Amino acid sequence: MTDASSAAMAKLVEVARDPRVYIEQWRSGHAGRPVLAILPMNFPRELAHAAGALPVIVQDDQQPITEGRALLAEFYCGYTRNLADQVATGRFDVYDGVFQADHCIQLIGSADIVRSLKPDTTVFLGMLNTSMNDPWAPRQVSAMMRRIRAEIEAFTGNPVELGTLRDSIGAYNRDRALIRRLLDERATGNAAFGPVELQDIITSSMVMDPVEHHALLTDVLLEPRRSERDDRVRVHLSGHLCHAPRRELLEVIEDSGAAVVDDDLYHGRRYVSTDVAETGDPVEALGEWYARRNVTIPCPTRVQQDVDWDGYLVDAVRVSAAEAVIHLVPKFCEPHMLYYPELRKRLDAAGIPQLQIETEHEGIPLESFRTRIETLVERARRRRPVHV
């Protein structure tokens, strides 16, 4: 690896693991420009970027939950309890405003905690239509995108010029496309990066300015890596909406004889699944992006009768030739809990071995996971054709 590429990778890792340092650096180089906390998973960051802000997707920061316990019930998902804790302990103070466009009730609940604890901070909720099939959905979504644009303009004091918005769209598209290339390569067998490195690459792109991220990632790729092909069992990781699975868990998966070849994680393919059209009205294009994203990788938080996460999963497994699926379900994530039996049923019907792992914000039982993953690997191995 060249000095440039390893320094670039080190920077991405640093940003992914401690976004606050990057945020402070960015702030000192961009006096007077706001840093926005963006909550997953649907907010069009391009609008905020075009207004000169740094839109940072708030990360689960892996600190133990202390004061947050007094704000949200213990049976809220780890990500939302962590958000409440970040706010209560001042770790959220790096942000100037909070913007979200979503409809998971737990996320709305945690945003309400932010609003209550920081009454002088703007905490905006853009209600993008969740029911995607309705004839009036496109109109509703496009009205909300215009509304979000107006909110961003009012908050930043900067107009979102259409030309600038197109530039921002282009910048995010380029960054997404580059990450997608890595994911595609992995699925076709050339795993240039392990799952932890890929997660760092993706997490840092959720935090950084896209132009800067793209430049660093390009540097990283100056040194092409090729993985050694081995006979580990190829697995697809599914789920983990909103926040990243623990790095230790990804390591245990790979240590247990599995190689991750694809995923539909938010800190994975889901995040980069869809580009925004660069022609036509850019605000309309953001509305279409929202709708198309749910078709590219269906999300259990949306209501859409004619697309299925389970169907997507079986197709993805065929494309990547994954031999097994590991469902990573954050404890208490209702959209995932509701959908899980459909996933299980469909994979069973397709004869694809699977394993459900329920993750927690703290204290995940890695050793018991290891045993279960090894068993899955064994099962998958036994299904391999025997060459005589």
Added chain:
Amino acid sequence: MLETIEKPAEDKSNRLGITRVGGRLISEYWEDLFTARERGKKIVWYNGGALNPMFQAAGLAWCHGEAFAARLAAQRVEGPAQLAGAEYGYNAELCSYSRTHLGCSVLTLQGTEGDQTGVVGAHDQEVLAAKLPAPDFFVNNYAGCSTGQQWDGISYRVFGKKLPIFNISHPFLWGNRPDAGYLRGEEWEDASKFVAEQLRNLIEFLEQQTGRPFDHDALCESMTHIKRAAELRREGLALCKAKPAPATFWDWIASVAPINFLPGNQELVDYFAAVRDEISDRIDNGVSAVKDEKYRLYFDGIMNWNKLGFLSRKFAEHGVAVLAGRYIQNAFWQEPHLIDTSDPILGMAQHYLLCPTNHGAKTLEYLTLRDCEEYGLDGLVFHSTRTCRAFTGPQRLLAKAAQDKLGIPSIFFEGDVADASFYKDGILESRLVAMLEAIDVRRERGALPDGFSAIA
């Protein structure tokens, strides 16, 4: 760990007699539903806001998913449905209404193999004590809670994606704008119009499903009855501000089903008139709902349906009149003045939006503190409803606001809407006793703010 739940020593509760009539109406409704298909009726399964007047006007039979799950839990026969749900793969931490009802779907499908009677698996009928007919189509009307909305999307899949489904999107009343507030502001107006428009689309959908033109007059008539019933209900609720209280939260819980899904007709009006009259008579005759009422509390959380009678006795045993709650004062056609009976669609849309899980914490704080003051309450009990994140999300904020702004204490206890296993009696008992002692101490010191004077 299993806990032994002992019965309170003496039953000091004095529940309204009229709710037995409500119970009969509810039983008749379900019996009617179980035989609806035999009578040639189409059946709709729905969730969320009370769309029943629409279905009534369309000549349908309707089954409210939460109501059926609540009924099974209240009758303590939810087990087989939850087991079927668990076997199908639903995690025990998932909303117990949804997994009970989805479990019913699974049983329904198992029981209909080869025939179309649509009866929940015949072999399970005894334990289920119910015969839920399979749906002809679904309508989802869930405001506030994304789980409620997704649940029907999953029912649709469980039934093989063959049955039609109509989903209504409800904007969460978040209150971004400076003019936002309860029943006011641009957000409220816009959301009301948007939902009303979807209800008009629902009418078209119902016409397609039934093959008949929708009977708008029948809708107006049904809403006229519902409006009147809701007015009577509010009058009765207001009478409960009297000290000592003539009726309690638990009486109103017993009247949730009638206001939430029974047909809008004269019988419904008569029922709520009788509820109001019984309360009024009690005031005239000095009859109280709790023997030796000593404390007045607020109850926040969806009802723990397995424990309705038990909790009513338990609180009464401690001299507690539970009088108000988000689930009662701020739900179920609670603003009847919004209904224009000659054109009820907008007012209906507004009520659906007013679901108490569809407001930001700011509005909930306004409503909760208002009710605490109006009913002269000494404290709040939060039912930390284990699998309902929609209701529990703002509870800590509400407790803090009551403490900071009104100086009144709260306790939390764990339980669930339809899963008895989450209820911890020891926790409720010890926390309740501690709070009541604290209230006593403050009364002795005379430290309660205005409006919270001791009830001697």
